[in-house]
Amino acid sequence: MVTFVACVSLHHLGASAVSVADIQGASFQSPLVGQTVRDVTGVVTAKDRYGFWIAGEPSEDVRVSTGLRIYSSAAAHKVAIGDLISLDGRVAEYRAKNSPNDLTLTEIDLVHVVSVLSHNHDISPIVLGKDRTPPTGKLSSVDAGRDGWLSLPNNVTLLEEGNTTLQPDSYGLDFWESLEGQVVTIPNPMAVNFPDRFGSFWVHGDWFVTGKNERGGITLTFDKSGVPNAHPEAIFVGHPLDGTRNPKPFMGAALSNITGVVTYQFGFFYILPLTAPTIVSVPETSALPASARSSSAPCLITIGDYNVENMSPRSQHIPAIAKHITDFLHTPDMLFVQEIQDDSGVRNDGVVSANRTLAALAQAIKGASGVHYDFADVDPEDNMDGGQPGGNIRVAYLWRPEKVSLVAGHRRGSATQATEIVRDGKGELTLSLNPGRIDPTNIAWDETRKPIAAAWQTTSGERFFTVNVHFRSKRDSSSPQGNARPPVNGHSEERRLQMDVTANFVESILVKDANASVVVAGDFNEFVQTRSVFESLQGLLFEPDVNFVPPEERYTYVYDQHAQAIDHMFVSPAILARGAAIEHVHINTWAPTARSRASDHDPTVAQLWVCDSQEIDSVLPLEIDEQIML
Ligand SMILES: *[C@@H]1O[C@H](CO)[C@@H](O)[C@H](O)[C@H]1NC(C)=O
Ligand SMILES: *[C@@H]1O[C@H](CO)[C@@H](O)[C@H](O)[C@H]1NC(C)=O
Ligand SMILES: *[C@@H]1O[C@H](CO)[C@@H](O)[C@H](O)[C@H]1NC(C)=O
Ligand SMILES: *[C@@H]1O[C@H](CO)[C@@H](O)[C@H](O)[C@H]1NC(C)=O
Numbered sequence: 001m002v003t004f005v006a007c008v009s010l011h012h013l014g015a016s017a018v019s020v021a022d023i024q025g026a027s028f029q030s031p032l033v034g035q036t037v038r039d040v041t042g043v044v045t046a047k048d049r050y051g052f053w054i055a056g057e058p059s060e061d062v063r064v065s066t067g068l069r070i071y072s073s074a075a076a077h078k079v080a081i082g083d084l085i086s087l088d089g090r091v092a093e094y095r096a097k098n099s100p101n102d103l104t105l106t107e108i109d110l111v112h113v114v115s116v117l118s119h120n121h122d123i124s125p126i127v128l129g130k131d132r133t134p135p136t137g138k139l140s141s142v143d144a145g146r147d148g149w150l151s152l153p154n155n156v157t158l159l160e161e162g163n164t165t166l167q168p169d170s171y172g173l174d175f176w177e178s179l180e181g182q183v184v185t186i187p188n189p190m191a192v193n194f195p196d197r198f199g200s201f202w203v204h205g206d207w208f209v210t211g212k213n214e215r216g217g218i219t220l221t222f223d224k225s226g227v228p229n230a231h232p233e234a235i236f237v238g239h240p241l242d243g244t245r246n247p248k249p250f251m252g253a254a255l256s257n258i259t260g261v262v263t264y265q266f267g268f269f270y271i272l273p274l275t276a277p278t279i280v281s282v283p284e285t286s287a288l289p290a291s292a293r294s295s296s297a298p299c300l301i302t303i304g305d306y307n308v309e310n311m312s313p314r315s316q317h318i319p320a321i322a323k324h325i326t327d328f329l330h331t332p333d334m335l336f337v338q339e340i341q342d343d344s345g346v347r348n349d350g351v352v353s354a355n356r357t358l359a360a361l362a363q364a365i366k367g368a369s370g371v372h373y374d375f376a377d378v379d380p381e382d383n384m385d386g387g388q389p390g391g392n393i394r395v396a397y398l399w400r401p402e403k404v405s406l407v408a409g410h411r412r413g414s415a416t417q418a419t420e421i422v423r424d425g426k427g428e429l430t431l432s433l434n435p436g437r438i439d440p441t442n443i444a445w446d447e448t449r450k451p452i453a454a455a456w457q458t459t460s461g462e463r464f465f466t467v468n469v470h471f472r473s474k475r476d477s478s479s480p481q482g483n484a485r486p487p488v489n490g491h492s493e494e495r496r497l498q499m500d501v502t503a504n505f506v507e508s509i510l511v512k513d514a515n516a517s518v519v520v521a522g523d524f525n526e527f528v529q530t531r532s533v534f535e536s537l538q539g540l541l542f543e544p545d546v547n548f549v550p551p552e553e554r555y556t557y558v559y560d561q562h563a564q565a566i567d568h569m570f571v572s573p574a575i576l577a578r579g580a581a582i583e584h585v586h587i588n589t590w591a592p593t594a595r596s597r598a599s600d601h602d603p604t605v606a607q608l609w610v611c612d613s614q615e616i617d618s619v620l621p622l623e624i625d626e627q628i629m630l
């Protein structure tokens with residue numbers, strides 16, 4: 001029962017009054033949680049169906065928010081924006097029941113007296129980037145460890161158990177918590193991703209951001225001290241409070257200024273706009289094709305790598321992928337693809353062969369480009385490798401037979417057979433099963449795609465080795481803005497083990513020939529900034545793009561606010577020494593809508609010299625020079 005009092009009564013001036021700042025305090029949780037408070041005064045700044053927000057007296061202490069959520073739909077009906085009110089109620093820390101990892105939201109519930117004291121007060125939003133600026137770098141002081149928020153092990157500390165005093169100038173969660181319930185303006189917001197399925201989207205405003213790429217997105221990079229950026233300077237924009245509909249922005253779309261209240265919901269800090277912004281401008285340029293092209297030099301190989309997202313023979317997106325391979329990747333000499341489904345797609349019918357899927361892709365590429373590809377894969381055991389049930393996704397190779405071929409003499413492996421490096425009759429290195437899976441019964445590959453290794457031959461007769469991977473996904477990760485610190489990076493332990501097994505295999509080649517040309521590429525479902533996952537590659541394999549592409553432009557995927565590279569190509573020291581170039585083609589991350597993408601990943605193209613021969617001096621520098629001018 002809520003009582004409404006029309007005018008100021010004497011007890012509002014009593015000594016027991018508690019300010020909004022007293023309720024918010026300088027830590028994540030209210031020092032007054034559970035207590036009934038009286039005569040809390042403030043100006044109504046925003047309303048929704050379930051309640052409203054008030055602004056109390058300003059505070060000198062930047063750690064202390066002077067905004068507050070009032071949870072009472074009954075009370076909301078009786079107040080108007082701009083009213084100065086006074087109320088009694090209980091201080092609560094709200095967390096949705098089914099979201100135990102969420103941080104809590106400080107609010108007043110059990111509101112029992114609301115008095116409207118006067119009307120038409122001004123509301124002055126805090127201008128972000130001017131009055132208060134989000135920190136860059138870290139989300140939380142408790143994300144200790146070399147890799148910051150990406151450090152392993154995960155969930156070592158629960159943020160709220162520490163009752164730490166906020167450090168808003170240093171840590172992102174502390175910053176947004178210090179504004180919880182306040183009205184803020186984001187000047188000149190720029191979207192960094194497509195909206196999520198609820199229409200919410202991430203932006204940064206007109207303030208310093210780290211890892212800004214040329215498109216306007218923010219790329220996961222290392223900060224000055226060598227710790228991965230968590231990008232606390234970006235903020236989620238939720239549903240407008242007045243019921244208007246958000247636009248559907250994308251990376252680099254500029255929006256009109258957003259004014260709204262800071263809240264915490266669904267595991268993240270959000271700004272709920274008072275009204276929907278509009279898109280005011282969009283990037284003028286579209287994605288550029290790769291510069292590398294297939295050449296006549298037998299040893300200079302172009303490799304395309306593309307996660308083609310759940311492709312079956314009947315997939316609508318086959319023509320779009322074929323067109324990307326033709327126009328943007330320039331029909332590379334070899335293709336490493338991931339997420340090839342079996343011939344019956346998601347029908348869960350025991351079919352595991354993907355010959356029809358691969359033939360459909362090869363046919364579509366031939367139709368678009370005239371270029372013929374051969375293909376090979378290894379069929380998995382039914383429903384043992386994760387992904388959509390019945391789909392049996394796997395990795396596969398396609399190649400141009402006029403340029404390379406599988407080394408002959410050994411049959412293709414089965415789902416459970418491990419291929420190994422061996423010498424053939426002439427003493428040359430090859431694989432016992434070609435192509436074949438790497439240690440497929442190792443527990444590291446439980447419920448996930450097994451890598452396929454292959455031994456190849458150039459038309460000049462030299463050999464090189466490849467491994468095509470699709471590591472376990474980040475499913476079951478916890479929110480980076482949740483209680484578990486560092487946040488749970490789903491299945492990172494499995495990916496670390498998968499990397500170890502892959503590294504062991506590569507090492508087995510390199511101990512036999514330190515100069516071997518080895519390429520490991522695919523969807524690793526992990527950023528190189530999570531260094532502990534990639535540790536076993538140290539000294540064995542290297543990223544060829546290090547000197548050519550600025551770190552901000554290295555991304556193949558966008559998730560939350562981060563443009564990120566989770567698809568990689570690593571090469572052996574011999575390849576690196578000969579000079580190698582790699583490009584990400586932002587054909588999907590730059591799409592105007594999420595639905596118009598052909599895949600959720602961008603493809604990659606590399607140009608590598610795969611032979612230990614002298615010819616290199618005459619051909620390579622020329623071709624690579626073009627590449628690095630990009
Ligand atoms: C948290 O710390 C503040 C002082 O920084 C104190 O006032 C408050 O009571 C503490 N809360 C809990 C739950 O311990
Ligand atoms: C983090 O660990 C605690 C136990 O300390 C557990 O209760 C909680 O569910 C874990 N959080 C996540 C997100 O896994
Ligand atoms: C957006 O906010 C900035 C900074 O407060 C201001 O300079 C600019 O005029 C605003 N733009 C619009 C369209 O209101
Ligand atoms: C798929 O094609 C390969 C040759 O590329 C062949 O060995 C295999 O038997 C085929 N599988 C089916 C089910 O047709």
Ligand SMILES: *[C@@H]1O[C@H](CO)[C@@H](O)[C@H](O)[C@H]1NC(C)=O
Nearest residue numbers: 512513514515516574612613
């Ligand atoms: C590796 O290649 C380098 C340069 O081509 C050569 O000097 C060296 O002898 C080779 N090492 C082996 C083990 O083949």
